[in-house]
Amino acid sequence: MKSSSPGTSSTGYKKSFYSRVIFIFAFFGLLILPALIHLSGKWQGSNTENRVLASAPVLPANMADMLKFPAAVDAYLNDHFGLRSQLVAWNNSLRYHLLGDINAVQLTAGKDGYIFFNSHAANTPLGMVHFLCGRNVxxxxxxxxxxxxxxxxxxxxxxxxxxxxxxxxxxxxxxxxxxxxxxxxxxxxxxxxxxxxxxxxxxxxxxxxxxxxxxxxxxxxxxxxxxxxxxxxxxxxxxxxxxxxxxxxxxxxxxxxxxxxxxxxxxxxxxxxxxxxxxxxxxxxxxxxxxxxxxxxxxxxxxxxxxxxxxxxxxxxxxxxxxxxxxxxxxxxxxxxxxxxxxxxxxxxxxxxxxxxxxxxxxxxxxxxxxxxxxxxxxxxxxxxxxxxxxxxxxxxxxxxxxxxxx
Structure with missing residues (x-):
């Protein structure tokens, strides 16, 4: 039965160590990449969504503003984190081409590739179709x-x-x-x-x-x-x-x-x-x-x-x-x-x-x-x-x- 030599064990250990280090750096790099892009203001891409994104929160001036501030920050970061526009586009493309799904509240996927515009307002999806059908009229x-x-x-x-x-x-x-x-x-x-x-x-x-x-x-x-x-x-x-x-x-x-x-x-x-x-x-x-x-x-x-x-x-x-x-x-x-x-x-x-x-x-x-x-x-x-x-x-x-x- 052969046993590995000290040199071979040392080489394997080094490779394993370097692999782990690279993985750790890559993992944390991916985690902080959106934040870095957001802070740099580069490669953000334009707003491709059919809505107004949340604006940057204003520093609170009183207690009432202080209570609202965390929610405002959360809404802003959700709408503006780095690579968000690209991720939204990729998500839409994958869902549409792989599942035939339409990720838009104002659009409805119909039969045989038909797409229906269903409302002029995002806060009332299907509003136009329901009106034409006579619902609530x-x-x-x-x-x-x-x-x-x-x-x-x-x-x-x-x-x-x-x-x-x-x-x-x-x-x-x-x-x-x-x-x-x-x-x-x-x-x-x-x-x-x-x-x-x-x-x-x-x-x-x-x-x-x-x-x-x-x-x-x-x-x-x-x-x-x-x-x-x-x-x-x-x-x-x-x-x-x-x-x-x-x-x-x-x-x-x-x-x-x-x-x-x-x-x-x-x-x-x-x-x-x-x-x-x-x-x-x-x-x-x-x-x-x-x-x-x-x-x-x-x-x-x-x-x-x-x-x-x-x-x-x-x-x-x-x-x-x-x-x-x-x-x-x-x-x-x-x-x-x-x-x-x-x-x-x-x-x-x-x-x-x-x-x-x-x-x-x-x-x-x-x-x-x-x-x-x-x-x-x-x-x-x-x-x-x-x-x-x-x-x-x-x-x-x-x-x-x-x-x-x-x-």
Whole structure:
């Protein structure tokens, strides 16, 4: 039987010792690395979360502040420790790609890769879906929506007689069968909000046919094309183009001036911000306006005659046929107008699109000036208000600021 020599034992001991030392240093190094990165302020990465992170606590000035101070410090460190942004992104990516899980309260994973944006506020997850399904929406709530929308439309018709309101059915309604079974089961317990409200508006004096809720048309489109991409909230591509064509031809009886062709390009999804670490690209059809003889412009430079106001609104666009004549359309919307505005250029000689999402940034004088420009100077033949379905309970607040503006 051989025995190890003193030299061999010494060498093995040294290797074991060095290994332990390296392990100890590596272990404690990993423990203190986030703190070092936090203190250095480097490699922190930007805030990729769709929320405001806790701010640095202020030193307490009295006993009441002293009692709150530990919780404030804890919240701050939880939100700002070193490598946190990277770890959040890695966690989201692993859960999404390995488990099909979505780590975002405002998003819901549906069937066949569909993702549903479920609420505009993180503190009320599923709020928008539940509202559309009719959960916690009382008869009094529905009556209030009818009266408010009716009042708005009366003002709109007084401003421009040929005016319409388009309430766009969103993905939880159009692709309800793609929602998870548990959410479909919840929705089946209630009466959907929009159909009854729209039907009541249609019976109001002077409003018959003025409020458009094209649910049956969009459901029929599903058999022909993708109405909504799987991983967006807003629409893009064939869905809005097909609806613009239906509205213009079948509803408004306008002849076609041109047909827009398009090419596919990948664009980041509009819900990308809710899921840092996961790449969500959307194949988007970009219309070839130049080929159709249409001058297209999006952004502040489109309206040099009211550039300052356009800069405040942000989401504005303009489309004009270079040689063909046709009616003028004024499209006033929330964020859902952006995806459809350009497609109306197939039927209108000129289209102006204004989103009202930032109208609160304008002064009363600026709103009055804008009202004169778009209704009197531009003098549209037709006005179309475009809002998504869940906005039925509040859509009138923003455009009403424009319609009611006074010098």
């Amino acid at each position: 009382t008869a009094q709530d529905r009556a209030g929506m009818v009266e408010t929308a009716s009042g708005f439309m009366q003002t709109a018709l007084q401003t421009k007689a040929d005016s319409y309101l388009l309430m766009v059915p969103t993905k939880p309604i159009v692709y309800a069968e793609k929602m998870p079974d548990w959410l479909q089961s919840q929705c089946q317990l209630y009466t959907p909000t929009l159909p009854g409200v729209i039907a009541s508006l249609d019976q109001k004096r002077g409003l018959a046919g003025r409020v458009i809720y094209p649910l049956s048309e969009m459901l029929a489109l599903k058999a022909k094309t993708e109405v909504y991409p799987k991983n967006t909230f807003h629409w893009t591509g064939m869905g809005p183009q097909a609806l613009a064509q239906w509205l213009s031809e079948k509803y408004f009886k306008h002849p076609s001036l041109s047909t827009l062709s398009a090419q596919l390009h990948d664009r980041p999804s509009d819900i990308q911000q809710f899921l840092p670490g996961v790449t969500l690209n959307v194949p988007t059809r970009e219309p070839d306006y130049a080929r159709a003889g249409i001058t297209a412009c999006a952004g502040v430079d489109c309206f040099p005659e009211w550039k300052g106001v356009a800069a405040s609104l942000g989401d504005v666009s303009r489309y004009r046929h270079e040689k063909k004549q046709g009616p003028r359309l004024l499209l006033i919307s929330d964020s859902f107008g952006h995806g459809i505005a350009g497609f109306f250029a197939e039927y209108y000689g000129e289209v102006w699109h204004l989103s009202m999402n930032n109208i609160n940034l304008l002064t009363e004088t600026e709103r009055a000036s804008l009202k004169k420009i778009v209704f009197e100077d531009f003098a549209p033949d037709q006005v179309l208000y475009v809002f998504h379905d869940a906005a039925i309970s509040y859509f009138e607040r923003a455009p009403a600021q424009l319609l009611n503006a006074k010098k």
